[in-house]
Amino acid sequence: MNERAVRPAVRGNSNDHVRRHNLSTILGLVHHGRGMSRSQLTQAMGLNRSTIAALVTELVDRDLVREEDAESTFQVGRPSPMVRPSSTPVGLALNPEIDAITLGVVGLGGEVLTTVRHSLTAPPTAEQAVEITAGMIESLQPALGSAHRITGIGVAVPGLVRERDGLVRLAPHLNWHDEPFAKMLQVATGVPVRAANDARLGGRAESAFGGGRGLRDMIYFNGSPSGIGGGIITGGSPLAGADGYAGELGHTMVNPYGMACHCGAVGCLETEVRRDRLLEVTGLGAEDAAGLATALTASSDAMVEAEVGRQLGYLGVALRNTINLLNPQLIVLGGFLADLMDADPSRLGNLGSNRPLAASRQSVDIRPAELGADLLMIGGAELAFESLIADPAAF
Amino acid sequence: MNERAVRPAVRGNSNDHVRRHNLSTILGLVHHGRGMSRSQLTQAMGLNRSTIAALVTELVDRDLVREEDAESTFQVGRPSPMVRPSSTPVGLALNPEIDAITLGVVGLGGEVLTTVRHSLTAPPTAEQAVEITAGMIESLQPALGSAHRITGIGVAVPGLVRERDGLVRLAPHLNWHDEPFAKMLQVATGVPVRAANDARLGGRAESAFGGGRGLRDMIYFNGSPSGIGGGIITGGSPLAGADGYAGELGHTMVNPYGMACHCGAVGCLETEVRRDRLLEVTGLGAEDAAGLATALTASSDAMVEAEVGRQLGYLGVALRNTINLLNPQLIVLGGFLADLMDADPSRLGNLGSNRPLAASRQSVDIRPAELGADLLMIGGAELAFESLIADPAAF
């Protein structure tokens, strides 16, 4: 709650601010809870019943939430109507990758309505990605019809993104350097665009709708074919850092005698813990990656066991460091890191020679991710909904 | 139904909260800025002049701030009076150590008014520390007189502290285990007590009044005789983690083939980067520690150079990890880590094989601490003032 001198604490009419804050809080609760009864809202916010009623009515009028008949709660008393997200506002989530561009239509409440995948034969330039995306949105328009309203586009970029303005500083696999992607796409589509690192958005998705629901301090580790990234949630909100680059868990030093990383340093987590090596030792191809988890647990091969042990050891170092540094309640492992954990669940449970401080260790749980393929769509939509939820009355 | 008794996770906002928030913001600005003119407050907060006037008047009536004649600004227009922290409210800062207990009286604005040091021949038990502290406060009372009012006590503990309730989980050098120190001291003195890790409080002090003034994302590394700790500020407020244990930078893994740490892990930063080794190679005793900086820079001894290089290398690993993880604007080195940096300033400037990601590296500055001996007194007082600043009208 500490306001800093550098930024105005309050702007404009503060009566408006109260209203805005309350509308925002209700919409946020309904969005992240996928629906709450009025009495739950009243309790959660500590406001008067009549105040909640007035606020909910305004959100209904603005077509941002709708009220449904009460669910049977088997409780004494008059049932409280459910307040659910309206299906009218939708956020678009975009994920440009080397072999495809994926676009999702996501409703409030984090429900993925549609996903469209545009396959590519070569990594797209930023210009191509903008053009293709604009076309995909164009072709979605009839399906969306007038029943939906697009609130924004959230782009999950496999690279470093300056979140302030959506400048892609570096996306090595796409070979993008300093591309003002958010601005380009906004000009092309006329829709507000925000962009962020993909793993960071995955973390937001797991925090909002996955294993981190309701937790204030969690860390998401994402293992992708091209490396390891992460997203940190502290105090209930995503940790961005000065420019939005925070969460680069893949570049934690785990082996001083390890290989040089493409980032210029030595012994980074992502040079030691790699999906391709796991596929290699299990004899799988990149196209069989879905079977990696079963292959790892089923295997009794010594080579496989050794590689799994080696990688889990390095992962443990990174876990220990982050637990000591951030004292999270939960660590969520996504992508192939979840497969790796499944291959020897006890190993990460007691971190052996990588013991975090006992007190911090006691309060943390390490679990695989709950959200699956839709992770980045949900995370991207969080970005797309952000300004709507921050100020529902402005829409 | 009395909702105010409970503290729900998400709170709504009401008119009362607006007032409280605005009073709090003004008092926080005046405290951290050590005084601001009314017009500056108006600009910083974006509120109406008359509103600021009413708020400042209330704070003056409550004897939390005072108004002084305007300073000459050489600007056209009617001069705006300076709003400065009142000298009435004082926070007490306590720092129990193995060889002494230090108690400070600190005014709003972070001004250390008095410091009393009680030397010890043996590390105190928690009970002894409480007793001694109560006596020290008692003997301070006449000096304080009725002109000052104690708002609280903030304890800087060399160990792990659960910030929620001030339980000292482990203070190895004091040999305290699970001591409810804050509660004990509160019962003994009748004054609200909060406790936190010493390095975390050092970070808050540097953030509020040192090199981190006005920055939203910074990290403080503290090198003490007994180890390395740290404090993290993100988004303008201290990062606590689930229980307040966040910031244990001393237990970052920097050398997998290093020594076993007392924490149970191997190769922690604080087992490799140690003040006692620096004193040893420079031929200094523990009592000459103040001369360490000059000894290190003056020395041309190869042994010294090698040890400095070795320790800077390991420190670099920890810096790289935290920069990649948290993308701070500033890293402040305190204690003997500042001496270490001074011995070879260029070394940490370009981190060599410990290169953080270029984008994150560009936005970070690495500097020695600005605050000296009063660091923990100022940091402790921040804790003591916290509830006052959060709700000035309650006092």
Place this chain on the structure above:
DNA sequence: TCAATATGTTGCCAACGCAACCAAATTGCC
């Protein structure tokens, strides 16, 4: 049937911050 727990609606009150006005104080130009 009654008690308990909800919601809906209405009217009133207190509090907040703002706009508008006038007064005051300082700088800079003539």
Place this chain on the structure above:
DNA sequence: GGCAATTTGGTTGCGTTGGCAACATATTGA
């Protein structure tokens, strides 16, 4: 020295918001 321009302080009345109380109503379970 005088005057305009500029900036801020002081005071008052206004609009908005949320809290609260009171009463009617809906639903469940004993």
